[in-house]
Amino acid sequence: MNSKKIAKMSQSSLSQKGQTASESPARVDMEIYFEALDNPYHPTDNPKGALPMNVAENHLCWEMLRDRIQQVTREHEIPDWVASYGDPAGIPRFREATASFLENHLFGTHVNPDSLAFSVGATSVIEMTSFLLADPSDTAVIPAPSYPVYTGDIGVIPGVIRYDLQTHEELEELKNGIPINTQKLEQAKKDIEAKGSRFKILILTSPDNPTGGIYSEKQLRETADWCIANQIHLIVNEIYGLSLIDISHPEIKEDYPNPIEFVSFGKIMSEYQNPYLHFWYSFSKDFGVSGFRIGLLHSFNEELIQAYRNAGLSHSISNYTQWVMSEVLEDKAFLEQFFSTYRERLTESYLIVRKSLKRMNIPFNPSFGSLFVWMDWSKFLSEESAEGEEKLWMEIYQQTGVLLTPTNGFGHKKKGLYRMVITSLNQSKLQVAMDKLEDFTKKK
Numbered sequence: 001m002n003s004k005k006i007a008k009m010s011q012s013s014l015s016q017k018g019q020t021a022s023e024s025p026a027r028v029d030m031e032i033y034f035e036a037l038d039n040p041y042h043p044t045d046n047p048k049g050a051l052p053m054n055v056a057e058n059h060l061c062w063e064m065l066r067d068r069i070q071q072v073t074r075e076h077e078i079p080d081w082v083a084s085y086g087d088p089a090g091i092p093r094f095r096e097a098t099a100s101f102l103e104n105h106l107f108g109t110h111v112n113p114d115s116l117a118f119s120v121g122a123t124s125v126i127e128m129t130s131f132l133l134a135d136p137s138d139t140a141v142i143p144a145p146s147y148p149v150y151t152g153d154i155g156v157i158p159g160v161i162r163y164d165l166q167t168h169e170e171l172e173e174l175k176n177g178i179p180i181n182t183q184k185l186e187q188a189k190k191d192i193e194a195k196g197s198r199f200k201i202l203i204l205t206s207p208d209n210p211t212g213g214i215y216s217e218k219q220l221r222e223t224a225d226w227c228i229a230n231q232i233h234l235i236v237n238e239i240y241g242l243s244l245i246d247i248s249h250p251e252i253k254e255d256y257p258n259p260i261e262f263v264s265f266g267k268i269m270s271e272y273q274n275p276y277l278h279f280w281y282s283f284s285k286d287f288g289v290s291g292f293r294i295g296l297l298h299s300f301n302e303e304l305i306q307a308y309r310n311a312g313l314s315h316s317i318s319n320y321t322q323w324v325m326s327e328v329l330e331d332k333a334f335l336e337q338f339f340s341t342y343r344e345r346l347t348e349s350y351l352i353v354r355k356s357l358k359r360m361n362i363p364f365n366p367s368f369g370s371l372f373v374w375m376d377w378s379k380f381l382s383e384e385s386a387e388g389e390e391k392l393w394m395e396i397y398q399q400t401g402v403l404l405t406p407t408n409g410f411g412h413k414k415k416g417l418y419r420m421v422i423t424s425l426n427q428s429k430l431q432v433a434m435d436k437l438e439d440f441t442k443k444k
């Protein structure tokens with residue numbers, strides 16, 4: 001639809017929230033992203049075309065999944081129940097198939113299908129959980145830098161305030177993991193209460209967006225203990241939980257002198273079984289199907305799951321999607337193959353990026369997982385300000401076609417850091433993008 005064709009009234013007829021929403025794009029780089037998608041790079045037809053690496057898309061294994069899905073739709077008749085209403089929190093078959101997937105691939109421990117509730121992508125899971133756990137004007141603490149869209153997901157409808165907890169300033173400080181501890185949480189709590197709000201939710205993303213860091217089991221346990229003692233809801237978003245880089249690979253091993261083992265919060269939750277601990281997941285990233293819109297909450301808080309079911313009618317996933325994905329999830333051999341191929345390809349893409357960044361002398365945080373590399377381009381800033389940062393980001397795009405994620409909204413104080421999505425392009429295009437960036441830095 002062409003938005004220019006819609007009549008604009010001189011005075012808004014919308015609610016206050018509606019007016020604010022009409023003026024607040026979900027992401028600052030949305031328009032330029034669509035422009036880049038319309039002008040894609042091609043080695044012969046469009047060598048100066050765009051190489052979008054700003055949106056967290058994972059295209060590394062789509063053909064494998066597509067073939068499996070096409071087999072499902074070719075070989076199976078659509079069951080009748082698909083055409084009717086179902087449980088708004090997810091149909092039982094899909095909940096069971098997903099519980100078994102989480103058990104085998106992430107938690108390593110039994111998952112009760114009744115502890116899961118689904119809705120349309122992590123975006124809606126974040127929104128739903130926030131408004132069910134917190135009241136408007138309550139605060140959710142998120143270690144910075146973090147996913148910019150959390151602000152809108154927790155803010156627009158739930159009315160929850162985002163607090164960017166500054167855990168560090170320089171990339172170097174991440175070398176032993178994301179430096180969060182209970183002293184920093186205590187300090188945030190005092191700060192929030194002094195402003196007249198309540199610290200109601202703590203959100204950790206592991207593997208992290210954008211740093212690629214992970215939280216150690218010890219950190220997760222200590223943080224869980226502190227949250228429970230303070231009656232604060234701790235949610236761990238493991239949307240990148242199976243996007244793990246092989247840090248034992250000989251080419252990169254040296255980057256991890258103190259390797260951290262990824263332990264899913266789901267495993268820890270199964271021991272605690274506490275109503276203040278929750279887990280988010282989505283199929284958008286590890287499976288690379290952001291367009292399917294499948295997200296889930298896992299919690300031992302029965303009241304929360306019931307509230308989710310009762311309030312979630314407008315957020316339910318289509319039964320067709322649930323049916324197709326149940327068939328895929330029930331094929332255990334396929335999942336094994338899919339994730340082992342994915343992990344290999346993810347590591348290969350990471351190696352391409354890491355090698356180029358080393359050559360360019362651009363500092364970056366060695367990623368444990370996620371679809372990202374978080375890099376420090378500050379030495380190229382003409383001025384250390386939001387404007388300087390935007391100017392450099394745009395200059396990189398205009399001169400190379402490489403669209404990085406602008407840092408605006410990540411909540412980090414230091415200027416000149418950008419996120420690169422390493423899974424949105426195939427590996428030959430990824431190499432082209434890195435070569436173009438290298439040329440850019442040589443000319444700077």
Ligand SMILES: Cc1ncc(COP(=O)(O)O)c(C=O)c1O
Nearest residue numbers: 056121122123147209282284290
């Ligand atoms: C940390 C985090 N949470 C949630 C989302 C949104 O996921 P979904 O596409 O499932 O709504 C993203 C997408 O980039 C993300 O990085």
